[in-house]
Amino acid sequence: MGFYSDETSRELTQEVSWRSRDTSIATISEAGLVVGVGVGNSTITAVKDGGVSNRANLIVSEAVLESIIISPINASIIKGSILQHAATGIYSDGASQDLTQEVSWRSSDTSIATISEAGVAVGVGVGSSIINAVKDGIISNDGRLTVIGISEPVNYFVNVKPKNTVIFVGSAQQFEAELIFDDGSKETLSNDRVIWNSSAFNIVTITNSGRANGLVNGGTRIKATLIDNVNAWGETTLSVINVQSLFAYTMNISGGNILNIGDKSGLTVNGLYSLLNNGFVDLTYSSIWTSSDPSVIRMEGPIMYAVGSGTATITASYEGRVSSGEFIVR
Incomplete structure (x- = not known):
């Protein structure tokens, strides 16, 4: 002034x-x-x-430590095995620094897992423990470490479905896993009970919820492993092809087109890429789903929710292809 x-x-x-x-x-x-x-x-x-x-x-003055981020934040190991953790410090000047050897590591339940000064966790009992790190009064985010026991012989196997599917580059396929017991009974597995993996992540990636995404042409094996028994697993194949091959796109309606208020119903949509060998591809989870009147039918992905009486047209679209159907809610 x-x-x-x-x-x-x-x-x-x-x-x-x-x-x-x-x-x-x-x-x-x-x-x-x-x-x-x-x-x-x-x-x-x-x-x-x-x-x-x-x-x-x-x-x-020197930059001040503001936060600590540890990894992994969610991991599983077999009892008796080890897992290396890492800690990164974020400072007031925006810089980051490896603090793995400088922090004090903690395990919330040392009867489940212990962790050394170098961040190496050891699974000592079956269960879950929270791992975090501390330096200069700054406490890191929490990482959950689950320790699973040595697998026992099983009277079931893991089945992955759908089997041997095809998707286009840029599209997705939702997989599910189930246990099939010796007596023929089945149990659908929730996502927190299996680990999903793709044998070729450069071709297909897969999320923790079993949703596979096609990146480039090629093929992969999709595998689901039971977390509490790593000897139990199942797999299937997934192929990825070019979308230019698609020449038909059809919505599939099962159970009729009349719904009652409160009903919930799923739709699927297939693409035809070859007249030989039943060349269909499931595009249900890759398509964009819309309702002409959300006050009658509300869409969450391919799932219809009947919320009010009336008529609504449900449309699925993918790469310029469109298919639709009319539904009545009473």
């Missing part, structure tokens, strides 16, 4: 010449913006028309 003989004042931030006494500690721009470049003290002043400002003492 400039103060004048007529007792007026005016901002001069952009008009003065800014000076830092020690530019190895701090530099200052023509606009008055200071950058701390070294640890220590410097004096900041401003000059205009021979007038020198008061002095401002500037202290530049």
Whole structure:
């Protein structure tokens, strides 16, 4: 601020010449913006028309640790095995630093898992424990470590469905896993009970919920492993082809087109890419689903929810292809 003989004042931030006494500690721009470049003290002043400002003492200190992020945040190991954890520190200047060897590691239940000063966890009992790290009073995010027991002989096997499917590049396929017992009974497995894997992640990736995404042409094996018994697993194949092969696109309606309020019903849609060998591909989870009247039928992906009486047209679309059907809610 400039103060004048007529007792007026005016901002001069952009008009003065800014000076830092020690530019190895701090530099200052023509606009008055200071950058701390070294640890220590410097004096900041401003000059205009021979007038020198008061002095401002500037202290530049080391960056301060603001948060700690550990990984992995959700992992499973077999009892007796080990897992390396890592800790990264985020500082006030935006920089990050590996703190794996500097933090204090903690396990919430040492009867389940212990963890060394170097971040190596050991599974000592069956169950789950929370892992975190502490440094300078800063506590990291939590990581859940699940320890599973040595597998026992089984009277069931894991089945992955659908079997031996095809998708287009850029589209997706939802997989499910089930246990089939010796007596023929079945049990659908929730996503927290299986580990999904693709044998070729450069061709197909798969999420923790069993949703596979096709990246490029090729094939892969999709495998589901039971978390509490790694000897129990099942797999199927998935092929990825070019969308240019698609020449038919059809919505499939099962159970009729009349719904009652409160009903929930699923739709599927198939693409035909070859007249030979039943060349159909499931595009249900790759398509965009819309309802002409959400107050009658609300869509969540391919699932219809009948919420009000009336008529609505449900449309599925994929890469410029469209298929639709009319539904009545009463």
